[in-house]
Amino acid sequence: MGRWEPNARERLERAALELFLQRGYESTTAAEIAERAGLAKSTFFRHFADKREVLFHGQGALNTTFADAVIGAPDSATPIEAIGAVLDAAATIFGPERHELARARQDVIDGHDDLRERELLKLAALTGAITDALRARGVPDPTATIAAEFGLLAFRNAFVRWADPANEREFGAIAHQELDTLRAATAALADGSVRLGDKDL
Amino acid sequence: MGRWEPNARERLERAALELFLQRGYESTTAAEIAERAGLAKSTFFRHFADKREVLFHGQGALNTTFADAVIGAPDSATPIEAIGAVLDAAATIFGPERHELARARQDVIDGHDDLRERELLKLAALTGAITDALRARGVPDPTATIAAEFGLLAFRNAFVRWADPANEREFGAIAHQELDTLRAATAALADGSVRLGDKDL
Numbered sequence: 001m002g003r004w005e006p007n008a009r010e011r012l013e014r015a016a017l018e019l020f021l022q023r024g025y026e027s028t029t030a031a032e033i034a035e036r037a038g039l040a041k042s043t044f045f046r047h048f049a050d051k052r053e054v055l056f057h058g059q060g061a062l063n064t065t066f067a068d069a070v071i072g073a074p075d076s077a078t079p080i081e082a083i084g085a086v087l088d089a090a091a092t093i094f095g096p097e098r099h100e101l102a103r104a105r106q107d108v109i110d111g112h113d114d115l116r117e118r119e120l121l122k123l124a125a126l127t128g129a130i131t132d133a134l135r136a137r138g139v140p141d142p143t144a145t146i147a148a149e150f151g152l153l154a155f156r157n158a159f160v161r162w163a164d165p166a167n168e169r170e171f172g173a174i175a176h177q178e179l180d181t182l183r184a185a186t187a188a189l190a191d192g193s194v195r196l197g198d199k200d201l
Numbered sequence: 202m203g204r205w206e207p208n209a210r211e212r213l214e215r216a217a218l219e220l221f222l223q224r225g226y227e228s229t230t231a232a233e234i235a236e237r238a239g240l241a242k243s244t245f246f247r248h249f250a251d252k253r254e255v256l257f258h259g260q261g262a263l264n265t266t267f268a269d270a271v272i273g274a275p276d277s278a279t280p281i282e283a284i285g286a287v288l289d290a291a292a293t294i295f296g297p298e299r300h301e302l303a304r305a306r307q308d309v310i311d312g313h314d315d316l317r318e319r320e321l322l323k324l325a326a327l328t329g330a331i332t333d334a335l336r337a338r339g340v341p342d343p344t345a346t347i348a349a350e351f352g353l354l355a356f357r358n359a360f361v362r363w364a365d366p367a368n369e370r371e372f373g374a375i376a377h378q379e380l381d382t383l384r385a386a387t388a389a390l391a392d393g394s395v396r397l398g399d400k401d402l
Contacts (some may be wrong), residue, residue, distance in 0.1 A: 075398020079390060082397060117318035124321055137397040142358070143386040149350055150390070157343070183391070185344040189280060189351070190388040196283060196338040197276025 009047045011037040016054040017104040025051075025108055025115070055105055055115065059122050063129040065089045070133035079139050079147035084179055086130060086151055087158065091172030094162060103163045127152045150186065154178045210248050212238040217255040218305040226252075226309055226316070256306055256316065259294075260323050264330040266290050271334035280340050280348035285380055287331060287352055288359065292373030295363060304364045328353045351387065355379045 005011075015037035019028040030051055034044040048054050069089040073082040094102060109115040127148045134144035158175035161167060167174075188194050206212075216237035220229040231252055235245040249255050270290035274283040295303060310316040328349045335345035359376035362368060368375075389395050 070397075073397055075396065077397045078393040079395055079397070080393070113322075114318075117315075117322050120321040120325055121314075121318050134397075138399055139395060139397065142354070142383055143389055143395055145354065146351070146383065146386050147390055149354060150347070153343070153346065153350060182343055182347065185347050186387060187391040188344055189348055190384070190391040192279040192281070194280055194340060194344055195276065196271075196274055196278045196280070196335075196340060198339055 005039055005043055008037070008039055008043055012039065012044055012047055013054055013101065016051060017101060017108065020108045021104055025112055052115075052118070055109065056118060056122060059125065062090075062093070063125060065093065066126055067129045067133040070130060070137060073137070079134060079143060080150070080179070080183060082134065082137070083130075083147060083151035083154065084176065087154060087175035087179060088172060090155060090158075091170065091175060094159070094171040096170075099163070099167075102159075103165060106163055123152060123156070126155075150182060154182050157182075206240055206244055209238070209240055209244055213240065213245055213248055214255055214302065217252060218302060218309065221309045222305055226313055253316075253319070256310065257319060257323060260326065263294070264326060266294065267327055268330045268334040271331060271338060274338070280335060280344060281351070281380070281384060283335065283338070284331075284348060284352035284355065285377065288355060288376035288380060289373060291356060291359075292371065292376060295360070295372040297371075300364070300368075303360075304366060307364055324353060324357065327356075351383060355383050358383075 012033060016028070016033045019032055019036055023032075028051060030044045030048075031041045033051065033054070034041045037044075048057060066086050066089065069085040070082045073085045077085070109119050130148035130151050131144050134147055135141065139147065154175060158171060158178045161174050161178075162169070162171045213234060217229070217234045220234055220237055224233075229252060231245045231249075232242045234252065234255070235242045238245075249258060267287050267290065270286040271283045274286045278286070310320050331349035331352050332345050335348055336342065340348065355376060359372065359379045362375050362379075363370070363372045
């Protein structure tokens with residue numbers, strides 16, 4: 001009872017993702033995950049409430065990390081620069097050692113409508129965490145909301161490119177490229193320089 | 202069997218929302234909804250697959266309405282003007298006769314995590330429908346994606362204000378005010394004129 005298992009959490013996560021992809025998410029049980037990880041079923045339930053939580057346990061930490069990045073940004077920062085700080089913080093989480101796990105997790109989620117709904121709720125919570133932090137730093141609404149939506153868009157776009165099996169670039173470099181692209185697109189949106197009839201398709 | 206019931210769909214919808222709010226969503230059955238509407242249970246199932254669909258049956262039509270507004274916008278329109286056309290189209294749906302129903306629906310959804318997840322999926326699908334329509338009109342990415350996210354933000358903000366029990370203004374007027382506010386906030390975001398240290402809280 002309560003025996004220390006080195007890296008139990010990560011071993012359970014890896015085992016779960018392997019089984020979800022091999023046998024399907026529905027037909028995998030907590031007991032099977034523990035067995036694959038070489039751990040007791042009780043160890044699984046010390047770390048996760050259920051198998052769904054294996055996919056979403058990182059949410060609280062991610063919310064805090066994103067909010068802290070905004071709270072810690074200098075007074076001279078624009079909201080977009082604060083989003084840049086959020087992406088730098090994300091880069092410390094999505095390192096090369098997470099690449100394979102993150103890819104596997106996304107494949108499992110993409111294959112299940114209910115998990116995709118849960119993932120959207122997670123992304124909405126992240127947007128809310130950034131919005132609240134920007135408001136706490138005195139950024140008025142709706143600028144705070146738009147900047148946060150903008151940040152999540154950069155994060156999601158960067159994540160998709162980073163998690164691609166063929167990708168070898170670092171998350172931070174990809175994310176800042178996405179941020180620059182979004183900044184240019186936002187400027188074009190604001191100055192009205194793009195028209196629907198500009199291109200013949 | 203197959204008997205014509207005038208306004209059956211709307212009667213079922215009203216009855217369902219009444220019961221969801223009075224007795225709770227979980228404890229309301231399709232049979233009870235039909236009974237409250239003065240209709241046969243079989244009539245319920247001719248209109249809705251289950252009680253959850255009562256809340257989400259409008260999604261397909263809304264996707265089409267939003268996409269058609271973009272497709273029908275003039276070549277001279279900017280993406281933000283196309284979003285204005287989307288909001289005008291939304292205003293034809295969210296008329297005064299829908300006010301009470303829309304308010305009740307939102308109350309039911311806000312009270313249930315799984316319905317909120319489903320609602321986020323619906324909003325994501327609406328964003329996707331607008332994005333695809335903008336792309337079809339030649340607007341490049343990520344401008345198309347940002348404009349669509351921007352449009353959904355205007356739509357959601359406008360909806361919350363419109364559905365407020367105390368509100369008596371029309372959806373279209375509220376939505377265009379939201380669009381103007383968001384346009385100004387986007388300009389401020391793009392030109393970097395807002396700084397985190399601007400306000401003391």
